[in-house]
Amino acid sequence: MSFAIRSKGKTSQKKRHTDILDSTMAKIIFSDNDEVVELPDGSPIAEACEEAGVPFACTEGVCGTCVIEVTEGMENLSEFNQAESDFLGDQDRERLACQCKIRGGCVKIKF
Numbered sequence: 001m002s003f004a005i006r007s008k009g010k011t012s013q014k015k016r017h018t019d020i021l022d023s024t025m026a027k028i029i030f031s032d033n034d035e036v037v038e039l040p041d042g043s044p045i046a047e048a049c050e051e052a053g054v055p056f057a058c059t060e061g062v063c064g065t066c067v068i069e070v071t072e073g074m075e076n077l078s079e080f081n082q083a084e085s086d087f088l089g090d091q092d093r094e095r096l097a098c099q100c101k102i103r104g105g106c107v108k109i110k111f
């Protein structure tokens with residue numbers, strides 16, 4: 001999987017691998033540190049979140065260590081799976097980063 005990390009207006013070298021795919025790239029904005037990550041539509045967000053500093057433990061939707069708050073773009077993430085529903089219950093701001101994928105567009109996350 002390729003993705004790019006941009007911080008404070010600069011683009012890392014990883015960006016060059018994604019230039020061709022810009023029309024199918026989704027974007028995650030981490031509001032804690034203003035980091036922007038681009039990744040292909042339909043990708044799991046776990047790796048990008050982990051690199052941005054979200055803590056992970058079980059990676060199976062059981063422990064809740066990877067809970068993130070989605071402040072914008074919840075509709076751009078995959079549907080809640082059973083693990084997320086079991087752990088998070090009925091609410092609309094939090095997700096388990098180890099369980100969801102980004103469909104496309106832009107999602108803004110706090111952790």
Ligand code: FES
Pocket residue numbers: 055056057058059060061062063064065066067096097098099
């Ligand atoms: S890392 Fe345990 S629920 Fe995501």
